[in-house]
Amino acid sequence: MARSIFQLTGEDTQHFLQGLVTNDVARLSEGLVYAAILTPQGKYLADFFLVPWDDAVLLDVDASLAPGLLTRLNMYKLRADVTIAETNLQAHRGIGPMPKDGFADPRHPALGWRAYRDTPQEADATDWDALRVTHCIPETGIELTPDTYILEAGFERLHGVDFRKGCYVGQEVTARMKHKTELRKGLTTVALSGTAPASGTPIEKDGRTIGTLFTASGDTAIAYLRFDRTGDGMTAGDAAITWSG
16 A cells, blocks of 8 residues: 555645535545545546644545646646645554554445554555445446546545535536436446456457456455446456346
């Protein structure tokens, strides 16, 4: 779990974030806030956790996205009283009893807690992929990619978007997807029969590609599907795919 932890300080910090991210920053008073930053066209750029931290806000993001996210935040910052600094803190996570410095993972209770310390993560035998697959939790760089719309990725179910907070970058497209029509495609869990192929393998039916298979655990996997094209005869590589809807 390679994460980068930034600290945001300054009088304008929460106001600055509120105009950029998909969730309501006021929820920091309750604990971790899971959110994303989008393009003006409503497509995913990065997902992260915002963390209440004394008089500051921590931003916990996948390390592979950190340079690009930092550049974008600085681009939007302009003259706002906000300072963004990288920290030496390490992200920890676990299931079971929450430590005193822990925060509940807001995406799903099964994901346990997260904490931020100046020591490395202890050895952890938790099968996080199995938990993700069971509860259809997308992962940065696997199910969450630059062509993703967050509602198709389940951000409403994961408490990662707020529809009452007001404007943010990409808000108009996201709100239109929410209110205009039922989603016809998105992430879901599917059943596998046979050897699971590599993540990213197309799902086909009747010679047409109708989706993509991602993380697999046992006989279940996370998949992106065109719901209106599903049915008998779906395959991914040599594996048969079924979806219960």
